[in-house]
Amino acid sequence: MPKTPLGNLSRRERQIMDVLFQRGRATAADVLDALPDAPSYSAVRALLRILEEKGHARHEVDGPRYVYVPRLDRDKARQSAMRHLVQTFFDGSAGDAVAALLGSEGARMAPEELERLAALIAGARREDA
Numbered sequence: 001m002p003k004t005p006l007g008n009l010s011r012r013e014r015q016i017m018d019v020l021f022q023r024g025r026a027t028a029a030d031v032l033d034a035l036p037d038a039p040s041y042s043a044v045r046a047l048l049r050i051l052e053e054k055g056h057a058r059h060e061v062d063g064p065r066y067v068y069v070p071r072l073d074r075d076k077a078r079q080s081a082m083r084h085l086v087q088t089f090f091d092g093s094a095g096d097a098v099a100a101l102l103g104s105e106g107a108r109m110a111p112e113e114l115e116r117l118a119a120l121i122a123g124a125r126r127e128d129a
Contacts, residue, residue, distance in 0.1 A: 013047060015036070016047055016051060020069065025060075025069045026067065028045045031044050048066075048068050052068075057069065057070055057071060
């Protein structure tokens with residue numbers, strides 16, 4: 001289990017975790033190739049080591065290479081990041097976060113997405129009643 005929430009990662013650490021979540025597993029070279037404005041190979045290796053120390057990633061030995069994998073599954077990481085985002089920017093108000101998202105430019109949603117949200121809201125209302 002990670003020692004720190006995913007919200008406490010640097011921009012580069014988040015980018016590296018995105019690569020690990022997308023690929024499922026990656027070497028330092030794979031991560032380097034996937035990063036925008038990539039730092040040096042040794043910087044990527046150092047960041048992967050930091051992510052291991054923080055408990056977000058682990059490595060497996062594959063011959064001479066280390067292959068890195070995320071310690072959390074993507075859904076748990078998403079939940080952790082959302083909790084941190086809501087707490088940090090919306091003072092813990094999920095409603096304010098949703099309102100900001102829906103009110104933002106380019107937040108057009110497909111009818112299926114709107115129906116899914118309406119069902120989630122209805123379920124939350126039933127739980128509170």
